Amino acid sequence: MRTPPKRGLAASAMLLALTGCGLLGTGGTDAPDGGGKVTITLAGPNQWNASGSSFGPAWEALVDSFEKREPGIEVRTQVLPLDGFMQTITTQLAAGTAPELVFNQPPHKAHEVHALDDELQKPNPYVAGNQRWIDVFRKEYYGPGVSKALSKESGKLEYVPFNLVAIGLFYNKDAFAKAGLDGPPATWADFKGACAKLKAAGYDPVALDKGGLATGWTWEAVSTQLIDKYYDDWNFFDATGKPGKAPTVTEKSMSKAIKEGTLTTKTPEVAEALKIYKEFFDCGTPNWTGVADGGATVGYRDFVSGKAAMSWGTDFAVEALKTDAKFPLGTMPFPTITKESTPLSSEAPARYGASIGGTSYMIPSTVKGEKYAAAVKFLQYMSSPAIKPWLDATGGLPAIEGVEPSAETAGLLEGEWGKPFRVVALPGGPEGTSFRDVFDGYLLGRRSLEEELTDLDKWWKRGIEAGIKKNAWGDEDWAK
Numbered sequence: 426m427r428t429p430p431k432r433g434l435a436a437s438a439m440l441l442a443l444t445g446c447g448l449l450g451t452g453g454t455d456a457p458d459g460g461g462k463v464t465i466t467l468a469g470p471n472q473w474n475a476s477g478s479s480f481g482p483a484w485e486a487l488v489d490s491f492e493k494r495e496p497g498i499e500v501r502t503q504v505l506p507l508d509g510f511m512q513t514i515t516t517q518l519a520a521g522t523a524p525e526l527v528f529n530q531p532p533h534k535a536h537e538v539h540a541l542d543d544e545l546q547k548p549n550p551y552v553a554g555n556q557r558w559i560d561v562f563r564k565e566y567y568g569p570g571v572s573k574a575l576s577k578e579s580g581k582l583e584y585v586p587f588n589l590v591a592i593g594l595f596y597n598k599d600a601f602a603k604a605g606l607d608g609p610p611a612t613w614a615d616f617k618g619a620c621a622k623l624k625a626a627g628y629d630p631v632a633l634d635k636g637g638l639a640t641g642w643t644w645e646a647v648s649t650q651l652i653d654k655y656y657d658d659w660n661f662f663d664a665t666g667k668p669g670k671a672p673t674v675t676e677k678s679m680s681k682a683i684k685e686g687t688l689t690t691k692t693p694e695v696a697e698a699l700k701i702y703k704e705f706f707d708c709g710t711p712n713w714t715g716v717a718d719g720g721a722t723v724g725y726r727d728f729v730s731g732k733a734a735m736s737w738g739t740d741f742a743v744e745a746l747k748t749d750a751k752f753p754l755g756t757m758p759f760p761t762i763t764k765e766s767t768p769l770s771s772e773a774p775a776r777y778g779a780s781i782g783g784t785s786y787m788i789p790s791t792v793k794g795e796k797y798a799a800a801v802k803f804l805q806y807m808s809s810p811a812i813k814p815w816l817d818a819t820g821g822l823p824a825i826e827g828v829e830p831s832a833e834t835a836g837l838l839e840g841e842w843g844k845p846f847r848v849v850a851l852p853g854g855p856e857g858t859s860f861r862d863v864f865d866g867y868l869l870g871r872r873s874l875e876e877e878l879t880d881l882d883k884w885w886k887r888g889i890e891a892g893i894k895k896n897a898w899g900d901e902d903w904a905k
Contacts, residue, residue, distance in 0.1 A: 462496075463799045468503040469528030470510040472784060473744050473819050477504055481744065483818035491806045494551075498799045523789040525800045529584035530785075539788045540581035542569065544801055551809035561808050561825045562586070566781050572664050574781055583787045585804040587812065588821035590783035591837040592642055592739050595722065595746065598753040600628050600734035609757035609836070613701065616760040620708040623734045632724025632733035633706065633713035639723045639737050640860040640868070644853070646759040646775055647701050649846035651694040653773035656847045659687065661903075674848040677896070680889050681903045683852075690882040697769045698851060699867065699874060701762060706868045709733075714869070722746060740834045741783070743820020747833070754833050758842030778845035779822055779838060854884040855891040 473481050480502060488500045503524065505513055514531040517523035518538065545559040552561050559568055567574045567586055576583050596609060601619075604626040610616040620630035633639050661678040663669035671678070682688040689695075710716055710724055710733060719725030722738035722745070729749040738746070746754055759775045786807075788800045806812075808825050816823055817831040822838060830838055837843070853863040863884055867877035898904045 462499045463795045464499045464501060465526065465796055465799045465803065466501045466503050466524035467526040467786060467803070468505055468510075468514065468524045469784075469786065470507050471504045472741055477506070479504065481818070483815045487807075487812065487815045490811060491803060494806070495799075495802060498802065500803060518789055521789075521791045523791065525792050525796050526786045526788060526803065528785070529787045535576050535579035535581070535583070537790055538583050539790055539792070539797070540576075540579060540583060541585065541788070541801075541804075542582050545582060549805045549809060550802075551806050551811060558805060558808070561827075563589075563824060563826055566779065567824060571781075584785040585787075585808055586781045586824040587784040587786070587807045588740075588816060588819075589779040589781060589824050590739055590741065591779035591822055591834075591843070592737065592777060593837040593842065594735050594757050594759060595728065595738045595742070596735045596755050596757060597628075597728070597731060597733075597750070598755050600626070600731065600752070601755075604628065604734070609755065610760050613760045613762040613766040617704065617708075617766075628731075629710050629727065629733040630735060631705065631709040632719070632722075632728040632736040633709035634716040634719045634724045634727075635714050635861075636718035636720075636723065637859050637861055639706075639709075640864055641853075642737050643705050643759075644698075644702055644860060644864070645846075645850040646777065647705070647762065648694075648698040648851040649848055650762045650773050650775055651698050651701075651767075651769060651771060652848050652851065653846070654694075654771040655682075655688075658682075659848065672847075673845055676849055676892070677898065679849055679852065680892050680898070683885055683889050684893075685903055690878045690885065694769050695851060695881070696874060696878060697767055699877060701767070702864070703868055714865070740820045740822050740837055743831070743833050744818065747820075756834050756836030756839075758836060758839050773847070774841035776841050776844050776846040779843060781824065783821065783824075852885055852888055855888040856895070858884070858888075 471477070471480055473484075479485060484502070488502065491500060492498060505528075510528060511531040514523060514527050515533060518527070518531070518533045546557050549555045549558040549561055555561060562568060564570070566589060569575070569582065574582060600623065601608070604619070604622040606619055606622060610619045623630040656674060659678050659682045660670045660674045661668065661681050662671060662675055664671045664675065666675070666677055679688070706713075710727055713724070716724060716727065719728070719736070721742035722728060723736050724733055725736070727733040728736040729746060731752060743754075759777070761775045762770050763772060764770045786804065788797065792800055810828055812825075813823070813828050815821070816828065820831055820834045822830050822834055829835070853860045863881065864877070866872040867874070872880070893899050893904045
């Protein structure tokens with residue numbers, strides 16, 4: 426059963442140089458005997474710009490500041506192509522030829538990388554007063570108690586996150602001012618009113634394109650609010666799939682609810698979610714199915730040109746937006762659907778939550794001695810306050826405590842929006858089915874609400890059976 430993806434995507438950036446002042450470091454005392462330097466290489470995809478050789482000026486400044494603090498260490502950056510880095514790193518790890526630091530997302534075996542649990546119990550020398558490196562991280566996103574942060578094979582912490590990834594709505598502050606809007610709309614009723622004012626001021630309220638991000642993210646933002654009231658009723662399994670409760674109702678629990686008929690397309694909130702879903706798309710770019718995919722920002726060209734006033738995007742989009750948009754940017758949560766808009770509102774605030782699916786690096790198990798020590802130091806430096814100028818330049822959200830997000834992306838963590846939703850989104854179709862396959866006809870007015878609900882029932886049944894088979898749930902009583 427396919428639910429909307431949480432993804433971190435590429436964008437672009439620039440910034441001021443780092444100074445590295447005020448941090449506790451070890452200076453040059455760790456330079457190897459003979460006065461030579463330890464050289465380490467960090468290899469991964471470029472998530473910020475189109476360069477094939479650099480992650481951007483802000484990254485180079487950050488590396489330079491580290492090398493000034495640690496003159497015995499040289500850090501080189503190897504930019505890997507976006508369309509091939511997964512295979513490259515997977516192959517290198519298996520062959521034992523990977524460099525000292527590699528991007529964490531490619532498939533690999535636990536024995537191919539160092540578990541960092543022991544290192545994380547030691548002080549981070551770049552954070553004043555720190556006794557345990559693990560304590561610098563925001564514990565809701567990274568640590569031994571966060572299942573998403575652990576290796577599924579070993580249950581260990583294999584990597585260190587440099588930032589978090591989150592989504593939300595970017596907005597053109599000049600367009601809002603011209604339309605007479607004081608700030609971001611907080612509720613769905615406010616949002617609909619804002620769209621009317623933006624249209625009257627000559628803007629398309631929301632930038633849309635033919636990609637699948639807007640269809641997935643909007644469905645998730647809408648449906649999770651309306652079904653929040655069923656948190657206890659549908660929460661059958663814990664995060665490991667065993668009977669119990671999970672912080673967020675899992676896909677397995679949703680599958681059981683649908684299989685047993687507790688949740689059907691006749692559940693009133695399903696139709697209501699579809700109505701509000703369409704209202705959002707009716708506020709968007711006309712003929713959006715013919716607009717080129719905008720990448721990390723939906724409807725990129727229409728947004729940066731000033732034609733559209735709002736756009737879905739991720740924090741990874743900030744660098745490109747600051748370069749191409751000729752207006753001040755802001756970010757905001759998706760509006761909360763209240764009883765002012767529908768009696769079926771759960772009055773739950775809109776939530777999405779950040780995650781550690783951004784930029785993270787790990788150390789291959791073949792790295793030993795001075796090179797291993799140097800790689801650990803770089804990871805420690807990347808989880809210290811020294812990282813803030815780079816985060817500000819790229820729009821990255823901090824994975825550590827005590828560092829505030831940049832002005833452009835602060836809205837992506839604002840209030841309840843920065844917390845995970847409590848019930849996973851209503852499904853679309855089976856895995857491999859795009860949300861556009863499921864919803865386009867309805868969103869474009871080619872199918873009625875009743876026709877969409879009938880079709881959605883068929884999609885759900887196919888998806889549930891496929892999910893039961895894939896996850897080997899077939900022997901459980903509810904799945905038979």
